[in-house]
Amino acid sequence: MVWLDLLLNALAAGILLGGFYAAVSLGIAVAFGLLDIVNIAHPVFVMLGSYVAYGMNVRFGFDPILTGLLFTPVFYALGVLLYRVYYVSFERKGAESLRGLVFFFGVLFIVEVSLLLAFGVDYRMVEARYIGETFQIGPVGIAFRLLVPCVVGVALTGALYLFLSRTFYGRAIQAVAQDSFALRLMGANPFRVKGIAFGLAIATAALAGALLIMIGPVEPAMNREYIGRVFAVAVLGGMGSIGGTLVAAIIVGVAESLTSTFYGPSWGVAVSFGVLLLALAVRPSGLFGR
């Protein structure tokens, strides 16, 4: 039953990968789904997170997840700053959609080329004791380098879900997504609330980046394949639904893993884009759309 073993292993790997994809896509679910900010530069911030984890690991021997957690405030500040530039230059003038898109495309390019100049095109990876380990459940091998990112990714998703649904600021963010004018009538400042939300979106990239470099070696141009993936997950998940994002991430992860196993790894990337095109063409509101 080699075929069944392969299938089971591919399924397990896909589900684990999906948990990690959720972590990468959360930022898009918040920025794009809730705030209508088309941050196509999000994956490049994830890459930035990876390189921060790499730098801290090589220089000081820090654990990647610890680095990811430590750097969330820095990324949060970066996000707030970026939103401020975006707001002043585009949103306030009502020119956000197309010019804003071009703006983020430029940001993507700048960060990617900067990483390229700083670290070169070579693949980089981190070291930690647990990364190489695996254990078996029957015929299925579970690798720690996939299990840890999945667990952390799911935890991050849960934390964000609780924050958005239970806390005052979380509800304010949901409110600004529904009707920012009404929010202003209630005496809250939409600009500030959106700044916090966008900061949070970028902050998730610090941790997601640490997970990314744990799964495998990274190089600066890798962010591009993630653009399609994260938007596929966000659109399929129903734009801003955090639970939907997790489900969609697992669907994409499993689809990719199955294709890689049975057709070859080079087709893996095309799957997410195929899912995206399909989702956009057939059901743009996603599985759990409002």
Added chain:
Amino acid sequence: MGARSFGVVALAIVVAGLAVTRVLDNQYYYFAGYVVLQYVVLATAWNILGGYTGYVNFGTPAFFALGAYTAVVLIQSLKAPLAIQLVAGAIISGLLGLALGYLTLRLRGVFFSIATLALAVVLQTMFINWEYTGGARGITLVRPASAPLFGNYVQFLFVVMLGLAVLAVATAWWIERSWIGRGLTAIRDNEEAAECMGVPTLRLKLVATTVSGVLMGLAGAPFPYYVTFVEPTSVFDLNYAVNSLAMPMIGGSTTWIGPVIGAVLLGTAQQIATVTISSALNLLLVGLILVAFVILAPEGIVGLVQRLARRSRV
């Protein structure tokens, strides 16, 4: 600019280009000039869809590469001459453009842009897996040793690209002054309103995407003979997407001259920077200039000049 003076200037540019090949002997200038002219074609093609219609296309590499790979297939199978490669590249990329046009029925604004990016990645994956065109390793092609009347093949390619650039700009110029251009502008300003006023939006968008695709395919078709080595990562390079969008944005995306100004300035600057500084650093500059323009001068150089002219008149 009137039709006659436009024709005269276009003819003068082609004649000047031909004259240069009789005088100038340094091959580097033809290699560099070819790239700049290629960007004139790509930027103008992008602008017909992005600037006039307002649909931002991140998929320039897909159209460019499709033109290039069509040429590769023709060279591999038939040793077809350049003229046939150009026509075939234009047709195939034009068909992809037509398909993209139908996609605009369902996808507007941001979703359209993301779909074009997805298109480029899916096509790249296909070519990575297609062994006939060299797969991921790439394919080496032998350029003809010489061209009739020109002697040197690179000089010949330079003149071909010059002709394509003039063709592209003339197309944009014509579209801008015809009812098609006015219809496209109406779509950019408000698609629903245009539709309600009886503007045939779908047909116009199909024209824009197809023409844009044809021109990008034309820019890509001579590429295999220019580089003599084609591999997926270099023809699907994101630089084509960024440049073909940055150049009209910097020059000014509402008129035909904007992309030309942007492509000549930015293209030349990049060629100089690649030689004198480094190729990675010059890409960083492109990104910074693009962001600066989109924040500070969204109307581009043409818009800046117009604003200054208006102010001095008052």
